Amino acid sequence: MATGALLSFSRFRRGSAARLPPVFAGLQRSYSQDSQYLHRSLVPTMHYQKSLPRLPIPKLEDTIRRYLTAQKPLLDDDQFRKTEQLAINFENGIGRELHGQLVAQDKQNKHTSYISGPWFDMYLGARESVVLNFNPFMVFNPDPKAEYNHQLTRATNMTVSALRFLKTLRAGILEPEIFHLNPSKSDTQAFKKFIRFVPSSLSWFGAYMVNAYPLDMSQYFRLFNSTRLPKLNKDELFTNENERHLLVLRNGNFYVFDVIDRDGNIVKPSEIQAHLKWILSDNSPIPAHPLACLTSENRNTWATLRQNLLDSGNEEALGKVDSAIFCLCLDDFPLEDLNHLSHTMLHGDGINRWYDKSFNLILAQDGTAAIHFEHSWGDGVAVLRFQNEVFKDSTQSPAITPQSQPAPVDSATAVQKLNFTLNNALKKGIAKAKQNFDATVKTLTLKTFQFERGGKEALKKQKLSPDAVAQLAFQMAFLQQYGQTVPTYESCSTAAFKHGRTETIRPASIYTKACSEAFVRRSSKHSAAELRQMIAECSKYHNQLTKEAAMGQGFDRHLYGLLCLAESSGTPLPGFYQDQAYAQINYNILSTSTLSSIAVNMGGFGPVVPDGFGVAYGVHDNWIGCNVSAYPSRNVEEFLQCVHKSLEDIFNVLEGKQVSN
CATH class of the missing domain: 3.30.559.10 (Chloramphenicol acetyltransferase-like domain)
Structure with a gap:
């Protein structure tokens, strides 16, 4: 693909505090107990969570002042006067009453923030397709060692690194996410040895004293084994941490195999490599009715069709999709340029993505990798931290090398290909979804x-x-x-x-x-x-x-x-909310x-x-x-x-x- 200069951006303003060294040694770690984890943090992952400060509710007069200041460049004098009067009336009347209710409600729910519930409701209640309207993508940089950018090698290494992240997170030994203003004081072994003995209820204050700001990590558990389930009028988030399998999509076909064994250990990388190699060599054509298209539909339409799927004997197969650790998408075509790359990772062809999964890890034929993530469960801070760690681990400590041989295992037995029973209504629904998807993405320009x-x-x-x-x-x-x-x-x-x-x-x-x-x-x-x-x-x-x-x-x-x-x-x-200016600024x-x-x-x-x-x-x-x-x-x-x-x-x-x- 044409690389050109590298770009770096996404939907979120604040990046992760994780710092990655500029030089990658590319050392392969031995397959031992240590290879199950990214690292072992001295400070427990959620050590700061209990003492994090609560999101403040601004003073109503400050909010109205800021709102009017933001409206000023958008309105002419007459429009502004009208909006200003409505805002003053709101601030002195019903707005004060509503603000009092919000503050009282917030005091009764000290375990969360005043915006968390409404924000989840806003995302999950939206009926538009998640594709283009909500889901963003972020592309990984290439592995600094060119030979490691082979699709099978990189897919195996990134899968193992993602599983190491999962195990490190669930063991509570993932380094807490911290924004360091003075790393020479706060990002040190001495500080970590001290702060781990400070009770969780006070730990944030200890970090604050050295200009470090721990970040909320409550969204992280949704990274894995999670899917947004379509329901009429409002979707639900589903997570099942007990499942041990990976979902792989290729040419619109669904495959699952265990990547965590019964003892909770990551399956040998050579076995994961063997199973992925087997999937890449499977000649199954694209299904006549590619099921994944349904995840690109209007949410109510998809909810109705999903119920039909469940009623048609697909409960077990759908359950495997929903509960999979994550979705790995293997694409079979070369990327032409940066614009083609953007289209591929933002929406693809609608056939080889399960847009409802918490994230899809996409590997193009040339080894270019990206994360495409569903937005309702969380924001960029969690996804970027995951992406940073997977990149660092898969390039510094790859599980396999380009010379590694797949394990001599029977992948035909270990890998289950999911089959779905489709009635006429479902076939018609899939065809319509694909038609809608193609018509919409055709109108999108990305440059x-x-x-x-x-x-x-x-x-x-x-x-x-x-x-x-x-x-x-x-x-x-x-x-x-x-x-x-x-x-x-x-x-x-x-x-x-x-x-x-x-x-x-x-x-x-x-x-x-x-x-x-x-x-x-x-x-x-x-x-x-x-x-x-x-x-x-x-x-x-x-x-x-x-x-x-x-x-x-x-x-x-x-x-x-x-x-x-x-x-x-x-x-x-x-009246404040009925003002055209309020609708316009939003x-x-x-x-x-x-x-x-x-x-x-x-x-x-x-x-x-x-x-x-x-x-x-x-x-x-x-x-x-x-x-x-x-x-x-x-x-x-x-x-x-x-x-x-x-x-x-x-x-x-x-x-x-x-x-x-």
Whole structure:
């Protein structure tokens, strides 16, 4: 495949604290008890969980102030006055009552966060297909040792590393997830030896004293043996930690075999290799009615068809799919370029993915690997940590080498091929699902882009936030292309709090609007120094918004929590929520997200509205990368040209040059 420059981004703003060494020795570990685990943490995995701080509910007046500030660049004066009045009435009336109820409810549920329940309900209650609408993907970097990127070798090594992660997590010896502000003090053996004896109820405070912030790990158990089950009106999350088998999809055919033995040990890597080799050599054609397509359907349609499947004698086979440790997808075609890679990992052909599994580990024919994950159960922090660890372990301590021979085992007996009984209604449902899927993905454009003039290093020298500059470029680009400033979403993890999920950063501000107009419209001539000052103001304000969001002090989740309470009361919705401006700010034309990791090559997701852009991006040391998606109502290629022009203009100003026309 064409690799080009490597991109690194996803739907989430905060990356994992795990640090991976830049050089990989590629030493094969001996198959011993130690090879069952990634590592043995001195500090128990969930040591900090009990004492994590609770997600704060912002003051209502702060939320309303932040909301109105975010509305300012999106509304004209008359619209803003109307929205401002509705917001003031809400704050002084029904909003105060709802806020009081939310605070009281939160006090009665100290084991969780005020947003956790509503957020699960929001995801599980959505009836749209999970494909394109919710599930993102992240591509692994290639193994630094080229010969290890062979499909069978890499699939075996990544499967074993994933199982080591599972065993390390369940044994409670996976290193806790911590954001270290001062690693020289907090990420040391001495500190770990001390903190493990501090009671769990106080451990967070011990970490805080040395500028370390443990992150919520409550989602991690859903990584394995988990599936989202379609149900009418609201889906359910299912997990069965007792099962020991792996699900493998190839050409739309389903295979299962045990990867954990009866004693709880990982099956010998040479046996896993043998079983995967057998699956790769199976000549079974694509089924006439590929069942996996159903997981791409509208959730109510899929729920009805699933019940039909169960009633038709498929309960045992479906149970194997739902309870499998994870789904390994082996693809049989070469990847052509980065755009083809994005399409393959974001949606594929609908036949060789089980989109409802907590994650699919996808291995292309050339050994390119990616994680495609279902979003309701958790966020990027857990998935990225898993991806980092699997990459590190499979490259530093691979279970097999390219020279390893598969074990002489009878794979035809050990591997079970799942067969499903399909009646006419199911066959018709599968055909319709495939038809819908093909029609939808055909309309999606995905394009990658690299700006190689500069990145993080140059921007930090200028004392500017790299993320703020990227976001400013998107605002400038959209204004240049469409002449508007539109609602923009950037996701920020609130995993520093117990059961935190995400908060929204609102990058479209009065500062980015003024700066964008100064660059794009050029109505009044600004000097390079004045433009430089405007960029600095954008950066400063974006930093403030980011810190507020990470500390649970945005406005989006608070207002959503109050909305859920208002809806459950059965009374008419407050005028504040009926305001067109509220609907508009939640209709995110620009949905953006970023992360950086040495394990991740690139990532992406679909637009969240039909006429929106999905912008996955990464600001690297010396370049900036984007992977942008859109449906036909938006022109991706033109948008990326405008992003390039915007970044050129910004860098010209920072270097004291004239802005190009």
